[in-house]
Ligand SMILES: Nc1nc2c(c(=O)[nH]1)N[C@H]1C(S)=C(S)[C@@H](COP(=O)(O)OP(=O)(O)OC[C@H]3O[C@@H](n4cnc5c(N)ncnc54)[C@H](O)[C@@H]3O)O[C@H]1N2
């Protein structure tokens with residue numbers, strides 16, 4: 258173990274130094290949800306793409322209706338219809354009204370669209386003339402008035418959500434340059450994972466959790482391996498994992514036990530460290546580069562593996578994918594306080610109370626046992642992340658919370 262414990266921040270910086278953003282690739286928008294842009298994207302097409310009608314109505318010249326009102330409508334010659342998808346109609350001449358549907362190109366020369374409600378009949382019909390009066394609005398959406406051609410649409414390093422994809426499509430893109438998806442190998446360690454239940458064996462819940470958590474941030478699973486507590490077996494699993502992955506995440510074997518081998522192997526590997534981090538749970542952590550592949554060795558306790566994912570794996574995956582390296586946190590008000598000791602960042606499962614107007618949080622179950630309790634840490638809707646300086650938590654205090662994967 259290192260003499261000086263790491264803070265959560267200093268350990269996160271150390272593991273972030275293991276990785277760089279993966280190379281870019283150009284992919285179809287349909288494939289791009291959750292990926293991060295490798296370059297800033299500008300509009301190929303303006304929005305709107307051409308001057309178009311904002312209402313179903315009549316395109317007219319404002320001069321022709323300047324003195325008209327509901328009691329004295331202007332009588333104009335009705336032309337044929339134009340609808341969304343029609344090509345640009347001929348220029349409008351004095352005394353003419355062109356029926357235009359919402360989204361249709363507005364004929365050159367027209368500077369007003371009068372909604373069909375502002376006509377004498379109040380509906381579209383086939384008569385030769387139409388009686389209209391101005392509605393008070395132009396009802397024309399001008400080319401580029403929303404987004405000009407060439408304007409910045411999405412900055413570099415943005416993680417693409419459904420609205421971003423719609424913006425890209427609307428501005429003339431069918432694909433986007435994003436960072437390649439990270440491929441992650443999972444290595445669960447421990448003889449208990451291979452033993453039979455109930456004879457000393459336990460279910461490998463860490464692999465199930467990690468597979469899902471990694472998938473939930475948009476990375477791919479390269480492989481899932483289980484290694485017994487044996488140096489040769491662990492080396493072999495790591496060799497296999499390193500062959501086809503951008504990152505190896507292991508769980509277990511970072512404690513001081515006789516069969517805790519992952520931490521020792523990591524400490525001996527290039528750039529490797531077995532560290533103590535001032536956090537509960539998740540205190541022992543290790544990392545290294547194994548045959549050229551970055552490796553994060555998380556503790557085996559399932560709750561420790563979970564908070565280690567939030568604190569370290571998520572940021573590393575963020576950097577690999579070219580996106581955000583910090584997960585979002587929010588501040589919530591405490592309704593029922595609890596006893597806490599400073600000196601380490603503490604992850605505390607919380608219940609959420611109150612209503613939509615004023616949310617408040619309180620401990621989820623008895624706080625003293627919560628950090629290793631699956632029934633609390635894996636069922637609580639929110640997890641507080643208390644700074645290492647935080648002593649007792651009091652009602653009315655704000656606490657930082659994470660919404661876990
Ligand atoms: N003498 C000390 N003992 C321990 C210390 C310490 O400082 N001194 N630290 C404790 C802390 S804190 C943690 S965390 C653990 C670290 O343990 P390891 O990373 O070595 O993990 P294991 O010993 O392999 O397993 C711990 C626990 O988790 C269960 N486990 C392991 N893998 C899985 C899996 N894939 N799915 C579900 N559960 C798993 C395992 O059976 C153990 O019960 O060390 C403490 N001890």
Ligand code: MOO
Pocket residue numbers: 536537538539540541556558561629
């Ligand atoms: O820190 Mo250990 O990670 O308490 O479970």
